[in-house]
Amino acid sequence: MYISDEKLYEQLKISVRYLLAAIFTAFFGAVYEHFGRGVWSAYMVYAFAVPLVLGALPSMLHAVHMLGALMHEGKAAEISTFTRFAWGTGIAALTAGSIFKGVLDIYGTTNSLTAVYPAIGGSMLAAAAVSVLLNRCRAEETC
Amino acid sequence: MKKNRKLRRAWQVFGASLLAFTVFISLDTFVLTRSYQSSAVNMNTSVFEPAETSESVNSADAASSADYSDGNITVTMSEYEYENTAVYVADVQLSSAEYLKTAFAKNTYGKNVTETTSSMAENNNAVLAINGDYYGVQERGYVIRNGVVYRDKAGTYEVLCIFADGSMKVVDPADYTAQELVELGVWQAFSFGPGLVEEGSVAVSENDEVGRAKASNPRTAIGMISPLHYVFVVSDGRTGESEGLSLYQLAQFMRELGVQTAYNLDGGGSSTMVFMGQLINNPTGSGNKIKERAVSDIVYIG
Numbered sequence: 001m002y003i004s005d006e007k008l009y010e011q012l013k014i015s016v017r018y019l020l021a022a023i024f025t026a027f028f029g030a031v032y033e034h035f036g037r038g039v040w041s042a043y044m045v046y047a048f049a050v051p052l053v054l055g056a057l058p059s060m061l062h063a064v065h066m067l068g069a070l071m072h073e074g075k076a077a078e079i080s081t082f083t084r085f086a087w088g089t090g091i092a093a094l095t096a097g098s099i100f101k102g103v104l105d106i107y108g109t110t111n112s113l114t115a116v117y118p119a120i121g122g123s124m125l126a127a128a129a130v131s132v133l134l135n136r137c138r139a140e141e142t143c
Numbered sequence: 144m145k146k147n148r149k150l151r152r153a154w155q156v157f158g159a160s161l162l163a164f165t166v167f168i169s170l171d172t173f174v175l176t177r178s179y180q181s182s183a184v185n186m187n188t189s190v191f192e193p194a195e196t197s198e199s200v201n202s203a204d205a206a207s208s209a210d211y212s213d214g215n216i217t218v219t220m221s222e223y224e225y226e227n228t229a230v231y232v233a234d235v236q237l238s239s240a241e242y243l244k245t246a247f248a249k250n251t252y253g254k255n256v257t258e259t260t261s262s263m264a265e266n267n268n269a270v271l272a273i274n275g276d277y278y279g280v281q282e283r284g285y286v287i288r289n290g291v292v293y294r295d296k297a298g299t300y301e302v303l304c305i306f307a308d309g310s311m312k313v314v315d316p317a318d319y320t321a322q323e324l325v326e327l328g329v330w331q332a333f334s335f336g337p338g339l340v341e342e343g344s345v346a347v348s349e350n351d352e353v354g355r356a357k358a359s360n361p362r363t364a365i366g367m368i369s370p371l372h373y374v375f376v377v378s379d380g381r382t383g384e385s386e387g388l389s390l391y392q393l394a395q396f397m398r399e400l401g402v403q404t405a406y407n408l409d410g411g412g413s414s415t416m417v418f419m420g421q422l423i424n425n426p427t428g429s430g431n432k433i434k435e436r437a438v439s440d441i442v443y444i445g
Contacts, residue, residue: 081146081150084150085150085153085154088154089154089157092157092158092161093161096161096165100165100168100169104172107173107280108277108280108411109172109173109280109281110280110281110282110283111168111171111172111282112282113168113171114168116164116168
């Protein structure tokens, strides 16, 4: 796919959204810990890492790759709408699950239903990964 | 354009579903009340015989210094200042372990069923009561109360067993099933911990903590000096007047009281001691305010 300014701008917007989500999550965790009377949870403290590591960083790397392609009039792999959606929802589910597990940890309680968050999050990330592979093999006409 | 609208719609549906699930799980964890049927494995209560090493309650001697004595139960209350912390100690001597009882909030074994320690103490005519292990916020961990198994799912925390002969032991739940414990004569079992003192020695290190809690906290603990001779201990904390204790400090304090076995029960805002209907400590059940917190269960003498 040839890269346009518009597509690069769109990719940068996605990166900024993930970055803002990571900042908001870190801020939320810090405020919650502050009022937690010294009780803390790794799930709460490190929840921001999910949108940062799985969202903002890969998204920015892709934007850099697109920028390189734009400058050299080259091609960059297109990420389908479904892939973006599945990856984004996976990150959202994992982040929400981490925050909620942190809340329970700090309160000193448990709920087995919290396993639903990583199950959904992991499934959506896996679906996104499969979708990337399928799109690639379709583009290369190997499947 | 149409694709964008579809995508936005899909995100809205997903976001709403995630929010709805989070609200549901929050209600399930913190609000929705649920009572459970017990496994109803009862112990043979004919085993209430004092262990050979037990001290007999000398009611004549105890009565002169005790704050409560009725022939079967002797309770002496003391207050200490330890590590800038107010610590309340009830020295309890019994003629039989059947006087060391437990009660559930609203007499119901369940989730999110809570009541204040003083209210439960009053409803059960308790001479002395402290908060228990707040079993209701955990899904696992043995709950054996008054000889009945209510929860037989092993947890990861050490279990305090109080036997019908009046002895007390901290065990690893991986080593026994709840039924086996009852068959061994366990009258009460708590799943919180950790064990503070075992065989007369401090069993925690300076860095041990409950989960990732702050080092200094209000605490509740129970210890055995000898079979049928116990100490119930509650410390204040989180206030300007009383700093609170670390687990290690609490363990050292318990050892100085001469206990052979001691165990940490639910602390923080839950820590409460009630004697003869009077609130003894300053519970911080509402942040730093002095207020009793509603809890799942109590340990009481009566």
